[in-house]
Amino acid sequence: MPDLPAWAxxxxxxxxVLVIVFVVVWFAVKYLRDQHAxxxxxxxxRFDEQVKSLQESHRQRVETLTSWVDDLKKERDRxxxxxxxxxxS
Numbered sequence: 001m002p003d004l005p006a007w008a009x010x011x012x013x014x015x016x017v018l019v020i021v022f023v024v025v026w027f028a029v030k031y032l033r034d035q036h037a038x039x040x041x042x043x044x045x046r047f048d049e050q051v052k053s054l055q056e057s058h059r060q061r062v063e064t065l066t067s068w069v070d071d072l073k074k075e076r077d078r079x080x081x082x083x084x085x086x087x088x089s
C-alpha cells in the first residue's frame with residue numbers, strides 16, 4: 001500500500017469521522033454511478049427496440065401504399081385502354 005502523506009495521516013487521526021464520511025460518500029457515488037450506467041443501458045435497449053419496431057411498421061406501411069399505387073396504376077391503364085377502344089369504335 002502506498003505511503004500516505006503525513007498531513008493525511010494527521011487529518012485521519014484528528015477527524016476519524018471525516019474518513020468514515022469520505023468512505024461512505026465514495027461508496028455511494030460508486031453505487032450511483034453503477035446504477036446510472038445500468039439504467040442508461042436499459043434505456044438504450046428500449047430505445048433500440050422501439051426504433052426497430054417503428055422501422056418495421058414504416059416498412060409495412062410503405063409496402064401497403066406501394067401495392068395500392070400499383071393497383072391504381074393497373075386500373076388507370078385498364079380504363080385508358082377501354083377508353084381508347086371506345087374512341088376507335
